[in-house]
Amino acid sequence: MIELIAFDADDTLWENEVLYIKIQEQLADMLADYGSKEEIQKRLFQTEMKNLPLFGYGIKSFGLSLIETAIQASAQRISVEKIAEILEMIRYMLTYNLGVYPGVEETLKQLAPCYPLIIITKGDLLDQDLKVENSGLRQYFKGIEIVAKKEEQTYRNIMKQYHISPDHFLMVGNSLRSDVLPVVALGGIGVYLENAVAWEHEHHIDPSHQDLPYHTIPSLPELIPLIQKLENQS
Amino acid sequence: MIELIAFDADDTLWENEVLYIKIQEQLADMLADYGSKEEIQKRLFQTEMKNLPLFGYGIKSFGLSLIETAIQASAQRISVEKIAEILEMIRYMLTYNLGVYPGVEETLKQLAPCYPLIIITKGDLLDQDLKVENSGLRQYFKGIEIVAKKEEQTYRNIMKQYHISPDHFLMVGNSLRSDVLPVVALGGIGVYLENAVAWEHEHHIDPSHQDLPYHTIPSLPELIPLIQKLENQS
Numbered sequence: 418m419i420e421l422i423a424f425d426a427d428d429t430l431w432e433n434e435v436l437y438i439k440i441q442e443q444l445a446d447m448l449a450d451y452g453s454k455e456e457i458q459k460r461l462f463q464t465e466m467k468n469l470p471l472f473g474y475g476i477k478s479f480g481l482s483l484i485e486t487a488i489q490a491s492a493q494r495i496s497v498e499k500i501a502e503i504l505e506m507i508r509y510m511l512t513y514n515l516g517v518y519p520g521v522e523e524t525l526k527q528l529a530p531c532y533p534l535i536i537i538t539k540g541d542l543l544d545q546d547l548k549v550e551n552s553g554l555r556q557y558f559k560g561i562e563i564v565a566k567k568e569e570q571t572y573r574n575i576m577k578q579y580h581i582s583p584d585h586f587l588m589v590g591n592s593l594r595s596d597v598l599p600v601v602a603l604g605g606i607g608v609y610l611e612n613a614v615a616w617e618h619e620h621h622i623d624p625s626h627q628d629l630p631y632h633t634i635p636s637l638p639e640l641i642p643l644i645q646k647l648e649n650q651s
Numbered sequence: 652m653i654e655l656i657a658f659d660a661d662d663t664l665w666e667n668e669v670l671y672i673k674i675q676e677q678l679a680d681m682l683a684d685y686g687s688k689e690e691i692q693k694r695l696f697q698t699e700m701k702n703l704p705l706f707g708y709g710i711k712s713f714g715l716s717l718i719e720t721a722i723q724a725s726a727q728r729i730s731v732e733k734i735a736e737i738l739e740m741i742r743y744m745l746t747y748n749l750g751v752y753p754g755v756e757e758t759l760k761q762l763a764p765c766y767p768l769i770i771i772t773k774g775d776l777l778d779q780d781l782k783v784e785n786s787g788l789r790q791y792f793k794g795i796e797i798v799a800k801k802e803e804q805t806y807r808n809i810m811k812q813y814h815i816s817p818d819h820f821l822m823v824g825n826s827l828r829s830d831v832l833p834v835v836a837l838g839g840i841g842v843y844l845e846n847a848v849a850w851e852h853e854h855h856i857d858p859s860h861q862d863l864p865y866h867t868i869p870s871l872p873e874l875i876p877l878i879q880k881l882e883n884q885s
Contacts, residue, residue: 473777477712481711481714481738488735495731496731497722497731500722500731500734501719501727504718507715508705511706541775541776542707542775542776542798546799565776
């Protein structure tokens, strides 16, 4: 029944949001003279949302939004030394080795002989390539699809490329908005990895996607019994 | 004989480097107190080269290098207002509508019924997606491959994906280093579009690629008689 299993990457296979949270806190500390932590973080989020259509996802986009927030929140009173520090923070993020979650490699090792596995991830081309390489998980995947957006059309294109009809396609990820609901809307199987950390942006669900059915797992290793159950039902 | 024709995009289908040159001149003007135009541009190029492995290609990478160059060249004496201006320059670049070169659309229109055409372009995912959409040329291409690097392995993967052997693959672009020689090294047909503008980085050729044979055309429409000649020879 299942012919292709696709995985989100950030916060599904490995941690990611924790790094953004850490940097957001550093920015709030840096700008403590110009606003409370909540004010600074709200302003950063607004800047990110404003920039998203033009900048896209990824660390460099985030970095440019950090600089813009620092300048605006301080009404241009921030020092150039601090801007230089933000450049260092961006560099730190780009070289940071994100931890693969426990049980992920074992899960992939068990699934890879039975199903073709792919990654579908948003973000910056080079960032995401580097993360896949550094994760040590590259060997388990038949393909890595790095996309600018995760919408129904994105998944339709990928299914076409892999010659898979929606009902044989399973996608697992930690964002209902991006990983799960667009796939279910096309007739695919969506699996929501209920993860403690998720970016605020990912909470805004397309209204036409409300009430669509999906499966929930608390951690990636739980994907294996779920797939066994689905295969037995079909 | 030819079964797939691939085109570089920036400075092959549409102008691109002119925009970078314009922004480089603006930066040199902004930093005129801290060095000559040549010094500033040399420093920017060095910063870009240092950042390339970590930042990759594209406007956001270039933008971060602009900010870094402004801070370093001025020994942190540049004002925060100027950094805010650089952010505006980055935004300007991202929204700038690059002109398609004369004769490009006619050439694609003539070739598309006879051969599958694809774009292979380096750069930022979202930047390049937007440029293809804005160009009005999307309809002529079977696929758009946005890649982090253009090396032999990149072309090997694409040929595999399209089920094409190297001797049936033709690639045309304005960079010998990235578009032409890696393809020729694999046994493909490389066509060099001799273009007045090219980024300095693209002049550094892989030593193992020296002396490889390729075809040269002065403008894209000249691709059609070249292909006719190649097909008649085979």
